[in-house]
Amino acid sequence: MRRLALALALLCLVLSASYPALAQPGHAGPSEGAAAPERLVVFEVFMSFG
Amino acid sequence: MVPGGVIDDLARQYADRPVVFVEQDAFAPIGERISRFWAAHTGSSTSTPLVIVDSGHQCTNGAVDYHSVYSGMVDQELARPPEAEIAASYARVGDRIRADIQLKNLSENTLSVENEASVHLIVYEDKHVGQTARIVRAAPWAEITTELVPSATMTLTLETPDLSGVDWSKLHIIALADYRPGGESGPYDMLQAAIASPVALPHKLYLPFLRR
Secondary structure (H helix, E strand, O other), X not given: OHHHHHHHHHHHHHHHHHOXXXXXXXXXXXXXXXOOOOOOEEEXXXXXXX | OOHHHHHHHHHHHOOOOOEEEEEXXXXXXXXXXXXXXXXXXXXXXXXXXXXXEOOOOEEEEOOOOHHHHHHHHHHHHHXXXXXXXXXXXXXXXXXXXXXXXXXXXXXXXXXXXXXXXEEEEEEEEOOOOOOOOOEEEEOOEEEOOOOEOOOOEEEEEEEOOOOOOOOHHHEEEEEEEEEOOOOOOOOOEEEEEEEOEEOOOOOOOOOHHHOO
């Protein structure tokens, strides 16, 4: 039983280390506690490639 | 200086500010982005370059004092607060980009098909193809078909077509939401945009206690 518990604990540890991107906030944009949200300005230009 | 060079200069000048500069071929546009120019344009004549900032909240075309006009447009937009919160993440799936986008409506308007509200993904590459070093490769979009009332949040997924001939390490993904304040006419306005973050696929699982 103790071996099983130890194996499960170890498995959880390994899995959490194996999914780093899921273990941290992976989103851009306004963050909690930010002073004031900023606008991300998008400048689009349509050129003649000829 | 030619406008492409000015835009690359501006991209460097604003590198530490929340601004992105992207370019498309005016005669082979991708997605629905160029419709924002035509919705905002009011003059009788038009010539390239066609420029929109924040989905056409500001718009210009043709020969102007490129640096001062373009930077003035950007500065005015930087001073405006956003009207939405966007969080976006993406992953490469085969030869496509798939992005999950969460949008919270901070405006006082309900977003819907009535005001042509939509969400767009702009995938661009750091590469000199046209006149600048930032070329749009894909721009999938979706209308907001279920009413999004003020303070409400929605999520959606957008996916590009297969992307070929691109350097995947030089791609950037932007998610944005816009709508048409005048309903079926007049210029569009962008509520907010966000740089999507990559979501890494799981690394190789290492299970030492199972090894023999």
